[in-house]
Amino acid sequence: MAFGIKVFIKDEYLFTLLRQRLGYCFPEAYIMRFSCPDALAKCDKDQERFCEFEKTLYDQRQFKAQDTGDPGAVALFDEKGIIDCKRIIRALGINSKVTPVSMSSKPGNKVTVLLSFVYRKELEDYIHDLTDPYDYDIPLRLDFTGGFGLNSKESENMNELVRRSASRRFTASDILSYVRRDDQGFMTPGGSLDPDICHEIGSAGIIKILNMAKTISSEDSWSVSVLAVLDSFSSKDMIAVAKEADRVIVLAHDMSQGLSDFVSGINRALPPDIKAELILTEERTAAYDKNAV
Numbered sequence: 001m002a003f004g005i006k007v008f009i010k011d012e013y014l015f016t017l018l019r020q021r022l023g024y025c026f027p028e029a030y031i032m033r034f035s036c037p038d039a040l041a042k043c044d045k046d047q048e049r050f051c052e053f054e055k056t057l058y059d060q061r062q063f064k065a066q067d068t069g070d071p072g073a074v075a076l077f078d079e080k081g082i083i084d085c086k087r088i089i090r091a092l093g094i095n096s097k098v099t100p101v102s103m104s105s106k107p108g109n110k111v112t113v114l115l116s117f118v119y120r121k122e123l124e125d126y127i128h129d130l131t132d133p134y135d136y137d138i139p140l141r142l143d144f145t146g147g148f149g150l151n152s153k154e155s156e157n158m159n160e161l162v163r164r165s166a167s168r169r170f171t172a173s174d175i176l177s178y179v180r181r182d183d184q185g186f187m188t189p190g191g192s193l194d195p196d197i198c199h200e201i202g203s204a205g206i207i208k209i210l211n212m213a214k215t216i217s218s219e220d221s222w223s224v225s226v227l228a229v230l231d232s233f234s235s236k237d238m239i240a241v242a243k244e245a246d247r248v249i250v251l252a253h254d255m256s257q258g259l260s261d262f263v264s265g266i267n268r269a270l271p272p273d274i275k276a277e278l279i280l281t282e283e284r285t286a287a288y289d290k291n292a293v
Contacts, residue, residue: 008058136225141186157189
């Protein structure tokens with residue numbers, strides 16, 4: 001049964017994520033975005049003609065329920081400031097003949113910590129070949145480094161996210177407010193303009209952000225993959241962050257006694273069912289690789 005879902009939301013990227021999620025559950029739905037109340041009167045009626053009924057969602061941070069013209073409009077964010085898709089999907093199915101497609105097989109969340117001891121190009125080449133993040137609704141990439149990718153520019157977003165994380169009111173939805181989709185399909189705030197800001201918050205600050213990112217998948221409504229990239233941190237800080245991961249990857253040029261001891265230290269700290277994956281890349285000199293950092 002075709003039906004319409006009107007979404008009153010100004011954030012285009014958040015709408016893209018929401019449409020992807022709802023599209024999984026309601027493949028026959030026409031999902032329409034309205035960025036202002038006036039757009040309701042100007043909307044394309046062709047889609048609505050084919051809809052047997054409509055449901056309305058709205059971002060209560062930017063709209064009032066009466067703005068939507070639907071007294072039964074459903075607020076996007078719950079009392080914790082999280083978009084709980086399971087709650088929304090239930091609300092969309094109330095008093096309708098639509099049965100959502102089961103999402104029980106979708107994963108909840110996964111945190112991968114990538115510890116890099118290689119040049120940036122080698123790091124990006126490795127990340128480019130990763131496939132498992134794209135099995136999730138939100139493939140999130142967080143670079144706790146001084147730079148980000150060969151073809152990406154640093155922005156203020158990562159700086160602002162780090163600063164926001166210090167607030168007591170920091171929520172999972174705050175993370176989504178700072179991310180944009182990159183060329184590889186990751187949702188990311190990009191790299192930091194200030195190479196020291198990520199080191200200033202230390203492992204405790206990084207762990208706080210990662211734990212908050214996990215809650216984006218509130219009650220398994222979203223499936224979230226978090227790729228956290230670290231370099232230039234102390235061994236102690238790297239191991240502390242690695243303990244929060246479901247998968248740990250160490251990128252290095254070659255095996256040395258120091259690296260062997262470091263990996264052994266990580267494995268002692270990890271749960272028995274998780275072992276750090278050591279990936280050795282082709283060693284290059286800074287003179288050879290103009291992209292070395």
